[in-house]
Amino acid sequence: MSNTITFHYQVPFEIGDPFQNDINGLIAGKDDFWISSTHGLFHYIAGTGKTTRYFPEVRVLSILPDPVQKNIVWLGTMYSGLIKFNMRTREHFSYNTTNGFPHNTIANLQADDNGNLWGITGKGLLSFALDGSRINLHKVLGENGQEFNRYHYFKFTDGRLAFGGAYGYVIFDPRSMMSDHYEPEVLITAITINNKELPADNGYSNKGINGIEVMQLPNDRNSLTIELAATEYNLPEKIQYRRWLKGLDDGWVISGNDNTATYSYMPPGEYELHINASNTMGEWSDEVKVIKIHIAPPFWLTWWFITTLLIIMALLIYLGVKRKIRQAIKKDQLQIAYEREALQLEAKAMRAQMNPHFIFNCLNSIKSLMHDLRNKEAILYLTTFAQLLRNQLNSNLLEVSLEDELHTCRLYLKLETLRFGKKLNYKFDIDERVDTHSIKIPALLLQPFIENAIIHGLLPLPQGGTITVSITLEDETIYCKIDDNGAGRNVKVKEHGHESKGVKLVEGRLDLYNAIHNSAASIEIIDKKDSNGLPTGTLVIITLNI
Template identity: 30%
Template sequence: RADKVQPWCIFEDKKGHIWIGTYLGGLFRYDGGKLEDHTFSVAKKSDSYLSIVMDSAGVLYFATFEGVYAYDGKQVTQFSEEDGMSSDLVYAMVMADNGNTLWAGTNQGLNKIHLDEFRKSGKKRIEPYGKEEGFLGVELNTNGAWLDQDGTIWFGTVNGLIKYTPGEFIPNNTPIRTNITGTRIFYTDTVITQGVTLPYYLNNITFEFIGICLTNPAKVRYSYMLEGGEEKGWSPETKSSFARFSNLPEGKYTFKVKSRNNEGIWNDTPATFSFIIGTPWWKTWWFRTAFVVFLAGTVFLAVRLRIRQVEYNERNKVRLANNELKALRSQMNPHFIFNALNSIQHFIMSSDEQGASKYLNKFAKLIRSILNNTEKSSVTLKEEIESLKLYLELEVLRFENKFDYGIHVDPSIDLDFYEVPTLLIQPYVENAIIHGLVPKKDKGKLDIAISLEDNFIVCVIQDNGIGRKRSMEMKEKSMKRSHKSFGMKITRDRLELLNSVRNSSLSVNITDLENENGEPLGTKVEIFIPIV
């Protein structure tokens, strides 16, 4: 392989080994007896070695297209653009300052690598030189660097020969002064004074600053910090001459900024600006106090309202219990019981023992059913219908077949599952009989239909009696009332109490039935019982 490549540099180290660098051919070492390929023992990716130098400790430095590689025989260290070099394409190198400084020339300028600092601390400090620093040649030629005996360094560039005399170089050791030149609030130039207190909503602030370096203004770098902010410590050095802080919370802040000159010397005293972001009104002590008072008042009021609601519900429960007792008394009104006993006596006097026994048995069952149901807040539809049947049979006997009746239940209804409030339907049936069918001259008809509609049990009680209007007229003309019924009033009160206590929507619609001439055909009552 060595026969087919073109050497670009040859260097002899302290041990007498000859190092040969080639272009695209790799790196070789000749020890006097054999030629060894060291291409990838130094740089794993590079196959071009354009310049070789050595420091006083015997460390070799290789110029490649991936930067500069330092090789001490065991360990390899790379200096590249990531470390601050102007370019990785290194064409020439020269060692100066007794091996403490390495000059590396690239296609983008010259780089001064401080080897003494690297050996002491491991820090790679590199100073790039280009047109801004006075190195007008920019791109060096291959192996275009030479160190004279008097310390003068010559650089051959594509734009001519450049001479550098270290003794004539005067370093800029004077720190520069940093000034804050302006402020912006939400991107608008705003003049604010030192120590100003800004409202909480003006919490987006930008500081503009400048460090004056006449030697080389382009080399000025800045670092800043905001005391009181979330980020602690100084920021990384930057070229940017402004700093923006957004969404600052309330508090005291001090902005500090410092700068360094072209030689990397920082000023000791940073420029500062103090300001305060005001506290939002909802975080002030008076608002929090007012809020606590308001919250306590709200809780107190809610508790009081809850206590009143509970007391109201308890009173309604008592009223409901009393109302149900009244409903029981209404169902067991003396007039009904007296007539029932008279009917039983009539059967006995007529020697109709079988009829008397049958009537007495039904009467006993009805009384037992009413007494049992009053102990419950609700009963099943089956129990309610059985009580209605007993009541209707007794009323038919009581009024000597004055009317016929029918109970129709939707076959899809599970009578043992659905429940209705106790003593709810019977008062409407009694009202239809007493005030609608009994005053009628001919035989009447009473139909009871029970069905399911949406989330309601619907009970329809329809009679072909004289109607509500005619019944009221008869009451007004009558001077003697054989039966004063409070059943309907009690039932209306029960509906209101049930809806209040159970938070339900139980309702009743009453419709007067009439023919085309406006003559009464009866009354229809629709009871809507919500399914719980």
């Protein structure tokens, strides 16, 4: 049987440093080692010889396995604080002066039996709860003072701890260390606003700086520095401070031994500054100082300015829209006036068209009657023709009563009956409920359809036909119907796209009537047919709303 010892003189990294063999701690696993060195943390696997380096920029001074969490090791470092490292996940977290440590150098790590980690720092002996809930800095009295040596530490079987120093060593029982349960109050010793210190007689409180509970500040005085002091004076360097500016911070901000709270360029709003201090054992006091701070917004962000601005904008928009509407109405009125004048001229032209060839035919009819010595019929024809002509030429109105329009239609049909004889018959059917005198309609609304019915519907038939003009009232709607039993609208005329000028004028005049009266008058032309699809006449329906 032989015992073999193998020496590994250096790690397989090109460190280029005479301290490359400096190993200050080791944790052995089943077949691997975790080695702490001033050149970082090394993981060595014995079976393969593979070595992995962690934290190459960190000088590790001490390594300690967590007594409860088997995957956790604690690394004491020079200038980098205390590192909590997970050997399985390779995740780590650092504790240093930014989160409450008194110094960023810690060595000689030991664990007591109460869940605390102990080590030496540049400011004394440190105890740290392994769950991160407490940090304590302990003064060590005697010749040893605060000076300790690296690598000189020991834990006895009874739980006592020993640390060696430049002038001796200290041995103590962690359980018998004096505890500090005092809850200090935080005092405000000075307030600086925009780099100008606030005097004791400040207008915010008649009890001096520390008596200030509410501060109302304009928006251009929004940079604050508040200096603090805790009412525990035996070991002031062990007092820690924390602050929470509700409305700006997400939670408590620990400033360690720094007793100033500084906030630059605070935005307008309502804030509550909570200030708290710990005792010498790192236990936070229940005494919390609260100051309410109101930073006023600039005038252009105040509710009254915004409201005034919105009112002005709404007024400008209203006036602009009103102006546009007025211009649009004026434009529409001018357009309606132009259209009205144009339609009046067209109506006069249409009356003048009553019409050259119609007048010529009427005169020829009178001449023919006189030539045949039918003087009585000639006189009656001439009298009727004169009445119709006078009725149309003397009227300059765009709108007439329904009674006047019906009178014009009667005269026209009487004249055409005298002209065409038995080939033309007509009748009027007027609903008694309709007040024809009070209802206004566009002039010459019905006559053009009657003329079309005679010329294109009845005269093409050898036997002629009958025209029925009816006025009915149904549900506050008047229906004016011109119904004939003639040949229907001329097929050749429809195929060639011909449209009666009189009908076209009626449609334009009806559109203007709708625009003026906000009405919905309409025209519908129905080609009547029998069961075999043959034409049996034309029905024109004019709908008027009253």
